[in-house]
Amino acid sequence: MAIDTEKGKKPDYTDMEDHIETDLEQNFRVISPGRMVTKRFFKSKLSIVGLAMIIFVFLFSFVGPFIINHTWGYKETQVFKIERNADMVSTAEFKGPDGRTYDYYDRSKTLVIFKAPPSRDHWLGTDTSGFDILTRLMYGGRISLIISFIVIILETFLGIILGGLAGYFGKWVDQVIMRIVDIFACLPGLPILLILSATINSIESIPAEHRIYYLMAFLTLMGWTGVARIVRGQILMLREQEYMMAAETTGIRPLNKIFRHLVPNTMPQLIVSATLGLGGVILYESTLSYLSLGVPFPRAAWGSMIALADPSRGQEILAYYPNMWVPAGLLIVIAVLGFSFIGDGLRDAFDPRMKR
């Protein structure tokens, strides 16, 4: 075909036979695919509930700390000593110089540093270390969400690359990658995480603050296999589409084919699986923190806050101080459920079979 000589000029298309664009061909507009998805998403009540839950958790964990910092000046690891009148404490007797026996009454005020009940200053009270529970819930949520997002992004990235290569190239590449996936998938996740975390805890050269990064790396390693499987499956399906054959006939580079044609088309599934995965990571992180293998102690985490009620440390907190562990548990439930609801809603919204 002759190369256009009138370079840069606006092409003259007035002579085009079809140019007589009429009101009949442009007589209606469609809904853009993005809006279609939004529309279908909001059709389901459950996904709206899920969205509300997640928005609440986000505001609570990311805006909350600022507010509480500015209004009360509370910090994550600030110890609060609560004043308490202790004016009838001692019944110790001692002999006076006059030979009579006196009772000892201590009328002074003591400062108790733990287990304050909910009050105006501390809406949810303070815990065994004298930390404000509400504040710690906020910080704990922040760390949980950050960890889960980073982990999900990393594992999706890893999964896309490996799954994409496996699905596209097939043959031995597929065999190798999928066998690795199989191996990872058959490892029991939780025990391995426990062992690894415990090992890291015992290595002294690793500072406690860095433990969290290792934790994220482990969670990523455990999670990418699911993504890789989804991507590979999708790509195997999409590879048979005629547009892939068209890409082959036009001689486009394999890498372009994978990452421009195939991967973008797996996005809906990936978004769904990532959303559903977020809840899972939060659960994992909480479990580890509960076993004090996750986020290290002075930092707050929902898991470790629930751990205060661990019966092995005595029944007292479990029985008499619900303010210490119930809110953390509730927040975990809200976060996990919220992500699940959103994920389900998104899946239905993306699924073309739902099209009406």
Added chain:
Amino acid sequence: MGLLDKFKRKKIEGIDDSTYLTLREERRISRENTKTIKEYERIRNRKNVSEEEYLTQMRDPANVVEFDNLHTYFFTDVGTVKAVNGVSFDIPQGKIVGVVGESGCGKSVTSLSLMQLVQAPTGQITQGSIRYQDEDGKCYDVTKMPRDKMLRIRGKDIAMIFQEPMTSLNPVFKVGEQMDEVILLHEEDSTDDSARERSIEMLNLVGIADVKKVYNSYPHELSGGMRQRVMIAMALLCNPRLIIADEPTTALDVTIQAQILELLRDVKEKINGSIMFITHDLGVIAEMADYVVVMYAGRIIEQGTVREIFHEPKHPYTIGLMRSKPGGHVEGDRLYSIRGQVPNPINMPNHCYFYNRCDKAMDICKRHYPAMTQFNSDHRAACFLYSDEILPEEKEDKEDGEGR
């Protein structure tokens, strides 16, 4: 995707030609749809509809089915799709009526309306009636009939053959079982044995050689042509008065198509029923039909006997369709083609729908929708080329005036 693109588009053309609805339009459509659909669903879901309400009188007792000013709309997210917009035609007893048209012209929706199979709640018959006459001469208005009553007619008196037989047969049951089930469902005094006998008889009728084997096989074990034969046999089980064949040969090869067409003609003679034959293929219509209905964008633009339509087509669209078929062309001749696209019947304007694609478009075509011009008792076309009367303005404006 969204925002960035809109800028890009403006850059290249300098005009807003977005093909997407704005949020406000979308909301308005949604709101209106919810309201309309609710109203129609309320009427549809009434209980205890008395028989008088849907008993009517046939215009001509020689007809099996009469479509009278049928309107079937789909209230979709992008607007009201007037899939069938004022369609009237008759299906006489013992004749084949061919309905031709391109995709989206409403030919399938017409037949689904007759079967009460329009996808509710988005799809609703908003106006008009479909009269059906049963063997005893009783005449029902299908559009007003309650669903449970319709069940007795559907599949028994009116049977349907679809384009893709694989999807209309259940893959997990044997062909024979599925056929028996139809009989057991519709005929009260049938037993397993009598049903089986009848099924085998019908399979014989449609020219299947190894009947026993086919009776005992699963749909996927049969070839496309064989499956279509089974579908026809299934349609015949209850002695239907009308068979609706919706593109029955489109998915088949030419040689198999020839077999199936011949079979359908034979079968029609044998059961003395009528066939409503829906297709886009003019050749098939020419071969099969007695009467032809040409549809375009939800309306009938021309109808008549098969000879009239093929020998003296009147509407420019019909003429164009005939001419754009290759075959019998002079060497090196450019093929005649109708320009433009097939319209999607949403927000149709108040003028001839074919105006923009028509070679013979006149000034008046842009202002009114043409009324049907009668050429003789059967042959009619909706085109201003043949209408000598000048239509009064106000009469037209009322009809179909809501071009959004």
Added chain:
Amino acid sequence: MAIEKMDLTTTNDDILVVNNLKKYYPLSKFTIKKDPVSVRAVDDISFTIKRGTTMGLVGESGCGKTTVGRTILRLHEVTDGQVIFDGKDLAKVPRRKLRKMRPQMQMIFQDPYSSLSPRLPVGEIIGEAVKEHNIVPKSKYRSYILKVMRDCGLQPQYYYRYPHEFSGGQRQRISIARAVALNPKFIICDEPLSALDVSIQSQIINLMKDLQEQHGYTYLFISHDLSVVEYISDTIGVMYLGSMMEMGDKKKVFANPMHPYSKALLSAVPVSDPDVKMNRIVLKGDIPSPINPPSGCKFRTRCPYAMPICAEKAPVFKEYEENHKVACHLYSQD
């Protein structure tokens, strides 16, 4: 089966020479048997296409016509045989070199809905490979794409739109523009009309004819629609169950179909005239499975003229008239 020594020298007139092309799909991958059961999708087919002409390939579904097209382009690997395109045997070109040669031979696909990448805008779909192969200098890229679009009847404002905003006919135009933009010599059209409306089909046929006139493309037009093939092609090949039954000059084949299958096929086409009653040869039965094709002549199970010899020996594909080859025992007897 050993390939006969064919001379590789092709006249400059022939853009594509296909010699004894075979494409078998093994049914099971892991088999110890030497000759595993396989689907013979394409079984020993030879033909040539002259530069600037159109060859029509007709046949019913499952006859292997689509596979022929895809095997020629090496979208599927060749089992055996030669595909000589412009003097080079494509079946033996290494993958990497093949990719560089791709722009010369293009394909237009059947389904306009699945043949366009849903997440790329039209301009990108058409231009992606143009950029990749540096067909035009960067500065002219945009105007070049717009020109191609105009040639294919697409308006410039479609450049940034996505495929889902278009109707089937326009999508097929995009598909054609994508092929044409690479400045190919040879285009395989794999049933490009079968998914389109009647009134749109003629638009696309005209577009393809116009493009051929302007740029001298060579087409291999695969279709089941005989009337379209008759209109567009110069030569025509009739396939049945992976084999070529009849091939030759269009006029000769249509005026005087020699093979019983071609005769039946031609007579089966419905005519748009209610008064013309075709003297129709209605074939009995269905197409046999290509896994276990009938012995001898593959058509014999449905052939109205089948003879004892048809079951024993496969007929030779022979030229009985200038530019008219048939594989049938009816003519080889004497």
